[in-house]
Amino acid sequence: MDMPAPSLHPVQVPLATRPMGVMDSFRTGRRNLLELIPEIATRQPMVSGRTVKRWHMVMDPAANRRILKDRLEDYPKSDVTKMILRPAIGDSLFIAEGAHWHWQRRAAAPAFSVRNVEALAPVMTAAAERAAERVAARTGRAANLFDEMVTTTFEVISDVTFSGGRAFDRAAVHGAIDAYIASTARISLLDIVGAPAWVPRPGRLRSGPAMRSMKAMADTAITERRMAGHAGVPDLLDLLLDGEDPETRRRMTTAELRDNLLTFIVAGHETTALTLAWALYLVAFDQGVQERARAEARGVLGTRAAAVADLPALPHVRRIVDETLRLYPPAAFLSRTARARDTLCGREVRPGDTVMLPIYALHRNHLLWPDPHRFDPDRFADAKAIDRFAYLPFGGGPRICIGASFALQEAVIVLATLLARFRFTSVPGREPRPVLILTLRPEGGVWLNVAEA
Template sequence: MRNALPPRATLPRQPLGLIDSFKAARRNLLDIIPEAALHQPIVSGNQAARWHMITEPDAIRRVLRDRLDDYPKSDVTKSILRPAIGNSLFVAEGDDWRWQRRAAAPVFTHRNVANLSPIMSQAAERAAGRIAGAEGRAADMLAEMVTATFEVISDVTFSGDEGFDRAALHHAIDGYINGAAKVSFFDMLNLPDWVPRPSRVVASGTMNAMKSMADGVIEARSDGHRRDLLDLLLAGEDPDTKRKMTTPELRDNLLAFIVAGHETTALTLAWALYLCAFDQGVQDRARAEAQAVLGERVAAQSDIDALPYIRQIIDEALRLYPPAGILSRSARERDELCGTEILKGDTVMLPVYALHRSRQLWDNPDHFDPDRFAPGHKTARFTYLPFGDGPRICIGMSFAIQEAVIILATLLARFRFTLVPGKTPQPVLIVTTRPEGGVWLNVDAA
C-alpha cells in the first residue's frame, strides 16, 4: 500500500468563528488547526482572544527553549490538568517546576529505566497471551494496549500495595479524561480559572477519592528498598536545595506519570499496530527482525539495540499520530515570532499534528514510511516533537520508548495483523490523539 495513505484529519480551509471553534474543540481539537498550518510558518486569528499557531522550527525553539519562562503552559491546559494531577511537573512553572524536575530526574536515569524492563516484558507476555485467544478473529488492539500499559505503569508505581484499587484508579482517570478534559466554552471566552467548569467539578470528586487512596499508600511506605517508581521518588531530592517532595507532591507526580505514562504509550502502540496492518511489507520486515532477535521468547531491554526497525515504526507512528497533537502556551511578554508581533496574553499554539505533516519540512508527509527514521537519516531539531523539546521535554521519554519497543517486538514476532474492512480508525484529539472507535485488527499466528 505504498501509494495509499493511512487515515488523517481533514483540516479546515476556512477560518472558524467562535461558536464553530468551540464546537470543533469539543468534538476534535484537530479540527481547529487550519489547513494553512501545513503550508506556512504561522497562522494567526482572534476568536475572543488573539492566538497564533507556529510550525517554524526556529520560532518553536524560541518558545520551548530560548524563552521558556516567557511562554508558560496556557491557562486552559492547566485548568484541564490540575484537578487530576495538581501542581505536578506537567503543570508547574518557573522555580516550582525546576526543583521538581531536579528531584525527579534521577528516577529516570538509563539504569533505573532499564531495571524496570522486566515488568514491561511480563506485560508483553500477558498481552501476547490475551491476543492469542483472539486468533482467527478481530480484536481491539487499542483496548489490549491500554490494558498492557496500565499494567506496566501501575506495577512500576504501586508494586506490592495490595490496598490500592488499581481498577478504580483506571476508571477514575478514564472518566476524568472523557468527561472533564474537553475544552469548556468558558475556556474559549478566556474566563479566569476560578470560574467553575461544571464538568470538571463533577469529575474531580472521583479523582479526589483516588488521591486520598494514593496518599495512604505513600504514607505507608517505609521500607526504602527502592523497588519501584514510588520508592525512587521517596528517596529523591533536589540536589541544589535538598528539598524533598511532600506526600501531596509525590502523589500528584505519581498520578501525572500514570495519566501520561500509560495512555500515550498505549496509543502509540495501537497506531503502530494499525500501521503495520496497513502496510504488510513493513509488517513482514519488522516481523523478520523481531523473530531473528527473539525466536520464541519475549523481548527484553537488552534486545532494543538489535531492533532498530521496530523503533523506526514507533517513531513514525509518533510522527503521524503524536499523542499530544497540540501544545498550548501563553505569552507573558511582548515578542516577535515569524515576523508577527506577539502581545502579552496571546495564546501561542504549537500544532504538533500539523508540524509533523508540514509540506515545508517533510517529504510525502502523509505517507507511512518508517525509513525516514533509519540510521543515518537526521531529523532536524524542533521539527519532530512527540515528547516536546527543550528543558521541558518529557521526563519519561526513554521509559515510553523502551516499553513500546518491548511490547511491539513481542507481538509482531508472534502474530500477523490485518485490517478489518469498514473499521478504519480516525484520529480524534481531546487530550491525546485517539483512534476513534478503537483499532480493530484481524489476528492470526505469525
Template sequence: MTRHEPIRQPVPVRVPLVTKPMGLWASLQASRRNVLSIIPDLATRQPMVSGKTGVRWHMVMDPEANRRVLRENIGNYPKSLVTKNLLRPAIGESMFIAEGAEWRWQRRTAAPVFSHRNMMALAPVMAGAARRSVERIAAAEGAPVDFLAEMVTTTFDVISDVTFSGGEGFERDAVHAAIDAYIGAAGKISLFDILGLPDWVPRPRRSFAAGGVGDMKAMADEVIEARRERGEGEVADLLDLLREGEDPQSGRKMTTSELRDNLLTFIVAGHETTALTLAWSLYLLAFDPDVQEEVCAEVDAVVSGDAATGEDVAALPAVRRVVDEALRLYPPAGMVSRTALGPDELCGREIRKGDTVILPIYALHRHRLLWDDPDAFRPDRWEGEKPERYAYLPFGDGPRVCIGASFATQEAVMILATMLKNFRFGAMPGRVPEPVMILTLRPEGGVWLRAERR
C-alpha cells in the same frame, strides 16, 4: 498463514483540516468534537498562522520559532491557562503544571529516577505485561480485537506495577476507571477555557469526574504512607525512587502530596500516551503488510524468547522506526499551547502579552516544507539523516521535554516487538479508526485488527 488484504487507501487515515476561517462559536463546537479540526490546512504550508477567537492566537510551525518558545525564551511561554485548567484537578501542582522555581526543584529531584540503569531494571515488568497481553490476544482465537483497549490495559499494567509495585491499597480497576472518567470529562473543551477564565469558575460537564479523582488521590496517599512504613522492595519502583530522591541543590524532598501529584502524572500521562502509540503502530503495520514483514524479520533475528527484553531494544532499529513514524503521524499530544507573559517576536510577527501561542504538533509533523510525502507511512524516512530537531516534537523539547520519554520509548519498542514475535496483524475492511483529539489523539472507534498466531 492467511494474508489479509490491506485497506486500500493512498495514505493512512488523517484529520481533515480547515479550509475556511471559523468564528468563536464554530471553533467551540468543532473543538468539542475534535480539537485538531480547528487547525487550518494553511498550517501545513506556512511557518505561522495567526487569528483571534476570543483571544489573539498564533499557530507556530517554524522550527526556529519553536526553539525560541520551548528553549531560548521559555520563561515567556508558560503552559496556557487552558492546559492548567484541564489538568490541575487530577495532577495538582506536579512538575507538569508547575512553573519557575517550583518546577525546577521538582525536575531536578525526579530526573535521576529516569536514568538508563533504572529503566533497564524496570524492563522485566514491561516484558511481563507484554506476555500477559499475548495470552489475552491468543485467547481471542483469531476473532477481531480492539487493540486500543488491549494496549491501554497493557500499558496500565506496566505503569501501575512500576509505580506501586507492592500494590498495597492500590485498587487498579478503581484507579483505571477514575482516570478514564477524568480524561473523558476534562477533554470536553469549555468556552470558559477558550476565554481563559480562572479554574475556580465551575466547568459544565466536567465536575462529575471530581469524585473519582478525589478517591484516586486518597488511595495514592494511603499507598505512599504505607510505603513509608514498609520500606522499598527487592526492586525499587518509581514510588521508591521518587520518595528517596532529593533536590541536589536544596536537599528538599517531596511531601506526600507532592509525591502523589507527580506519581499520578506518570500514571495518567504515562500509560495512555504509550498505549496510543502502540495502537497506532499496529494500525499502520496492518495498513502496510510489506513493512510488517520487514519488521517481523528483524524481531525474529533479535528476540530469542517469547517477549523482547530491555537488552533487545538497542538491536531493534526497524521497530523503533515504526514507533517514531507512528509518533509523527499521530502524536498523542497533537496540539500544545502557551500563554505569552510579555511581548516577543516569532517569524517576524509581533507577539503581545496575553497572546496564546499554539504549537500544532499534528500539523508540524505533516508540514509540506519540512517532510517529504508527509501524510504517507514511511518508516524508512528515519534511516540516515534525522529530521530537523524542532520539526519533530512528540515529547516536546527544551528544559521541559517529557521526563519519561526514554521510559515510554523502551516500553513501546519492547511491547511492539513482543506483539510481532507472536502474531501477524491484519486490517479489517470497514473498521478504519478516526483520529480524534480531545485531550490526546485517539483512534475513535478503536483499532480493530485480526491477530493470527505465527
C-alpha cells in the same frame, strides 16, 4: 459494484478549510480539537488569527526552539491547559512553573536515569508476554487492539509505580482516569472566549469525586511505603521517595509525590497505549513494513518476549514507533500564553496572546517532511538528520517529557514481542478516527484481524 480504491495514506484528521467564529470553534473543539487547525498550517511556518483572543499556531522549528527553550519563561503553559490538568495532577512537574518546576525536576530526574529505566524493563517484558497470551486467544478473529494495549500499559505503569501496594486499587484508579478524561478534558465555550480560570466549567466538576478517591488511595499507598519500605528492585515510588533536589536537599511531600506519581500514571499508560495501538494500525495498513519488522523481531527473539538487551538489534521496530509518534503524536497540541512581547517568524507576539504548537500539523508540514501523510519508518534511518524542533512527540527543551525514554523502551519491547508472533490485518469498514480529547485517541478502537505469524 466497483470497490473504492485503497487509500495511499493512513487515516488523517480533516483540518479546517474556512475561518471559524466562536460558536463554530466551540462545536468543532468539542468534537475534535484538532479540527480547529487550519489546513494551511501544514504548508506554512506560522498561522495567526483572532477568536476573541489573538492566537498564533507555530510550525517552524526555529520558533519552536525559541518558545520551548530559548525564551521558556516567557511562554508558560496556558491557563486552559492548567485548568484541564490540575484537578488530576495538581501542581506537579507537568504544569508547575518557575522555581517550583525546577526543584521538582531536579528531584525527580534520577528516577528516570538510563540505569533506573533499564532496571524496570523486566516489568515491561512480563507485561509483553501477558499481552501476547491475551492476543493469542483472539487469533482467527478481529480484536480491539487499543483495549489490549491499554490493559498492557496500565499493568506496566501500576507495577513500576506502586508495586505490591495493597492500598492501590488498579481498577478504581483506571476508572477514575477514564471518567476524568471523558468529563474534564473536552474544551469549554468559556475556554474559547478566554474566560478567567475562576469561572467554573461545569463539565469539570463531575469528575471530582473519582479524582478525590484516586488521590486518597495514592496518599495511603505512599504513607504505607514510607512506613514499611519495599523489597526488590526499586519502583518509581521508591526512587521518588529517595529523590531530593541536589541544590536545596528538599524532598517531596506526600502531596507532591502523589501528584507526580498520578502524572506518570495518567500520562504514562495512556500515551504508550496509544502509540502501540496506532503502530499496530499502521503495520496492518502497510504489510510490507510489517513483514520486515516481523523478520527482524523473529530473528532476534524467536518466540520469547523482548527484553531491554534486545533493543539495539531492533532498529526497524524502533523506527516504526518513531514514525507512529510523528503521524499520531499522543500530545498532539500544546498551548502557551505569551508573557512578554516577542517576534516569531517575523510576526509580532503580544503579552496575553495564545501561542499554540499544533504538533499534529508540525509533524505533517510539507515544508519539513516529504510526502508528510505517508507512513514511512525509514524517515528515521538517520534520526540525527531531523531537526530536533521539527519532531516533538515528547515536547522539547528543558521541559521535554521526563518519561520519554521509559515510554520508548516499553513501546519497542511490546511491539517487537507482538510482531514476532502475530500477523495483523485491517478490518474493512473499521478504520479508527483520530480524535484529540486530552490525547490523540482512535475513536471506535483499533480493530484488526489477528493470525499466528
